[in-house]
Amino acid sequence: MAWSPSFRSFSLTKTNGVMIGEASDAGPVRLRQDPLLYGGSSFSKLGLTGRKLKLEGVVRGTTSVEHRDRQAALMKLLQDPSAGVLSLDDSREILVIPDPGDSSPNPGSSGLSSEWDCTFLTQEPFWRGTTDSTGTLTVTGSGNVSGAVTNLGDAPAVPLWTITNNGAATLTDVTATIRNLDSGDEFRLFKFALDPGHVLTIDPVTDQIYLSSGISVSSYAPQRVDGIFFELLAGSNTVEVEHNFGAGVNVAVKATWRSRFFTFGEFGG
Known part of the structure; x- marks a missing residue:
């Protein structure tokens, strides 16, 4: 181009x-x-x-x-x-x-x-890229959830992750694993809680994990984190969320990133 x-x-x-x-x-x-x-x-x-x-x-x-x-x-x-x-x-x-x-x-x-x-x-x-790209997986019940997240760049991209409790009940003492089935990498969040409307943010760029929306005595960040904050490969990535949120929930697991490119391609004056 x-x-x-x-x-x-x-x-x-x-x-x-x-x-x-x-x-x-x-x-x-x-x-x-x-x-x-x-x-x-x-x-x-x-x-x-x-x-x-x-x-x-x-x-x-x-x-x-x-x-x-x-x-x-x-x-x-x-x-x-x-x-x-x-x-x-x-x-x-x-x-x-x-x-x-x-x-x-x-x-x-x-x-x-x-x-x-x-x-x-x-x-x-x-x-x-100059604008954000996003991909969201929605958890509405027990069992793992997976779906395609597409990176339009030709280089791997590092996403910022958010976990939002859109349900009516508090998620208490829960654990979640987010993995890229194409690369085999994953990271695990142990023992956190989210009141309705509250958001947990996982930012691999700044190495921070924090409650970015909604602060209360009922919500708290994970007590332990391990694994690899994986990259999204160029093209389609199959991302899976393993969790113990329970039945009847409504949780959005969202990735936000800027596409990245190895070269600037062709040029014109």
């Missing part, structure tokens, strides 16, 4: 006299595993290093004054070393830091154009 990028909302396209001739994207290069502890519990995560992006192109003007002004605006943008969002028009973005030492104009012969290039460094390993 062709795309036209912008950086800090500045369009790197013909609108501002900017054209991109080449783009390179050195993807994540190192896999790491971080063992983590949480209140006597254990779980693990997988992560990747950041990436290095480079854009090269031309900035043009219809007059020498317009060219000079457009070149100055572009260099001011690229030589600011603070972080900013590099966005694509196909709903992908990534937080980047431009390398001021590697962004410079190269004067052309006509005085109406000049070449430019800039290297961007990231701490994130993937391009990400």
